[in-house]
Amino acid sequence: MIDSYLWEELAVFSRTGTLTKTAEELNVTQPSVTRSMQKLEDDIGVKLFDRKANRIKLTPTGEMAAKEAEKLIDASETSVNRIKNFDRSQHFTILGSTSPGPIIMLNELKKNIGQQVQITGDIIPDKLVEPFLINNEADIILSDQEILSDKVESQYIGEERLQVNLDKFTFLANQKTVTFEQLKDMSFIVMNNIGLWKNIIQNYIPDAQFMYQEDRNSFTEITKHSSFPFFTTNLSQTNPFFKESLDENDDRIAIPISDESARVINYATYLTSQKSRLSPMIDKIRQQWPNNMAK
Structure with missing residues (x-):
């Protein structure tokens, strides 16, 4: 199972376009984001990023993965809210x-x-x-x-x-x-x-x-x-x-x-x-x- 923080970092990278901005938004270091992106590729077993000197961008597969990441994040938030609301309804x-x-x-x-x-x-x-x-x-x-x-x-x-x-x-x-x-x-x-x-x-x-x-x-x-x-x-x-x-x-x-x-x-x-x-x-x-x- 892929850790949820990896999906979140992928979604943020897709939106911001750079490792630096991704790190700033998530309040982590840039090397940490770099390691997370590599781990995500390894866990899925496909190439998500096109890496060149001083530049990294999503491959077409990476873009598709980022869209799926957004869906997973939304679904997770919806589930958490439903659980909290259900618990409240019990009281x-x-x-x-x-x-x-x-x-x-x-x-x-x-x-x-x-x-x-x-x-x-x-x-x-x-x-x-x-x-x-x-x-x-x-x-x-x-x-x-x-x-x-x-x-x-x-x-x-x-x-x-x-x-x-x-x-x-x-x-x-x-x-x-x-x-x-x-x-x-x-x-x-x-x-x-x-x-x-x-x-x-x-x-x-x-x-x-x-x-x-x-x-x-x-x-x-x-x-x-x-x-x-x-x-x-x-x-x-x-x-x-x-x-x-x-x-x-x-x-x-x-x-x-x-x-x-x-x-x-x-x-x-x-x-x-x-x-x-x-x-x-x-x-x-x-x-x-x-x-x-x-x-």
């Missing part, structure tokens, strides 16, 4: 989401779940849901996509429903619900990282202006000192940040948006092989899902 149930609302809800309800739980901090891209599960980077991922495959399946959890917080002295604030069409031409203060809701409000509210904020503190200050409407959902309302944005002196009232596109179904997606272990956790998430808008 914690790791929950993630493809949108911010479920993450907010899970973080707020974490203390009530009654098990060792970790919440992934970052939003998981839709296309990475299955790889995240397979690589043990998460045990359950909440998503608006129902996935059914040989390795992965989904269960219905609940709906996330959008509402708008309007100045209570406006005409629309007297209605039980509003539509996206009724919100046309208005200006809104919006947190930038709101996942799929960003495209929904931009696509369905005609001629609206959206003032996106990256910083939560800035968002809170603007909402406290202005009457700009903003959006929340039945999930984001579980966040203390929402309560800070709507203090007791705030003149806004939360009005549900009645359009079908203002409702997003969420599923819990997991490895089918882990279904029996994760079913109790899925049931707890479903039971604690906020089903009613704040009044």
